Amino acid sequence: MVSKRNKGDEIQMSRIEDEVCKKIQARAAVGKEKYGVTMETAPLSKLEWMVHLSEELMDATVYLQKLIEIETESAHPRRDVCWWCGGKLIWQADHDKEDLMDEEGIVTHLQCSSCNASVEYISQGEDDE
Numbered sequence: 001m002v003s004k005r006n007k008g009d010e011i012q013m014s015r016i017e018d019e020v021c022k023k024i025q026a027r028a029a030v031g032k033e034k035y036g037v038t039m040e041t042a043p044l045s046k047l048e049w050m051v052h053l054s055e056e057l058m059d060a061t062v063y064l065q066k067l068i069e070i071e072t073e074s075a076h077p078r079r080d081v082c083w084w085c086g087g088k089l090i091w092q093a094d095h096d097k098e099d100l101m102d103e104e105g106i107v108t109h110l111q112c113s114s115c116n117a118s119v120e121y122i123s124q125g126e127d128d129e
């Protein structure tokens, strides 16, 4: 059986497509208000449309990179941020923990590049009691 579509039939869309349609119409209204032209009447050449598209895609890529970094940051929080001021901690040295106390391990010394706070990360061995 062949389904027949009549003029005026509404195509069912999901909420997602509905949202996109609303946003496209809102952008069209903003464009008309701002530039006084519509997509139909805008006097741009093919080349100018290509340049616009290229610029929009570059913006989109930059936004995507920002989102990737936000997502990556939340998955792997930075370890080089000063607890006090948020400045960048700069690695200074690693020492054998044995030289400083009677335990095996590593003591890593970092210094904040903003407030000069000094930070030591001291490795903890497994419980061997």
Ligand SMILES: [Zn+2]
Residues within 6 Å of the ligand: 082, 083, 084, 085, 086, 087, 112, 113, 114, 115, 116, 117
């Ligand atoms: Zn600091």
